[in-house]
Amino acid sequence: MSSQRHNTSGGSASRQAYLDAARACILDVGWRRTTLTEVARRAGVSRMTIYRAWQDMSELLGDLMTREWGDVVATVSSHDGDGPDPDGIATTMTEAARALRDNELFVRIVELDPELLLPYLFARRGRSQQLILGILQDAITRGQAAGTVRDGDPAAMARSLLLAMHGSVLSAHTMVDDDVDQAALDAELGELVRRALLPLGGR
Secondary structure, three states: OOOOOOOOOOOOHHHHHHHHHHHHHHHHHOOOOOOHHHHHHHHOOOHHHHHHHOOOHHHHHHHHHHHHHHHHHOOOOOOOOOOOOHHHHHHHHHHHHHHHHHOHHHHHHHHHOHHHHHHHHHOOOOHHHHHHHHHHHHHHHHHHHHOOOOOOOHHHHHHHHHHHHHHHHHOHHHHOOOOOOHHHHHHHHHHHHHHHHOOHHHO
C-alpha cells in the first residue's frame, strides 16, 4: 500500500514542540492531570501562547493523537509490485496493529485514561481512522485493477478490515494466555485479512 504521511494541524516547529510537551506531560501524569498551563511550562512559553493554539486539552489531545497515530499510519507502506496484493496488505495491517499496541502514548492512555478512546469506538471516526481508511481503500482499489484483490466495494471492504484491526489493537490482551500468545493472534489477523482480499478462485 502506498504510504501517505499525514499533515498535523498547523505544521510549525513551535507547534510540534508544544505537542511534544503535551506528550511528555501525559506520559508522566496522564491526561486528566495534564493542563494547558503545565504544557506551557514544559514548552517554555506563556500560557496564552498555548491557549492561542488550543482552546482546551481535548482539542490539543485530538491533534496529538492525530500526529501520533499518523506516524503509525506511515508503517502501512508500499508493497506494490504490479499492484497491492493480499499478502502485502495483510502484512502491513498486522505491523500497524502491533506498532499501535506498542506505542507508549497509546499504552499510557489505555492504562490511565481509556475513556478517551471511547468516542472513536462508539460515536465517530477520528482523523487517524480516516487516514487508515483512505490508504486501505486506495490499496484495495488498485489491487482490484491489478487483479490481485477480489471484487467488491473498496470502501466497505476497507471499513470491515479496520474493524478487525480495532479488535486486534484494543482487545488482543484479553485473548492472550498460556494457550495462545500474541504472535499467534497476529498471524491469524494477517490470515484473516489475506483471505478476505483474495480473489475467489485463489482461496
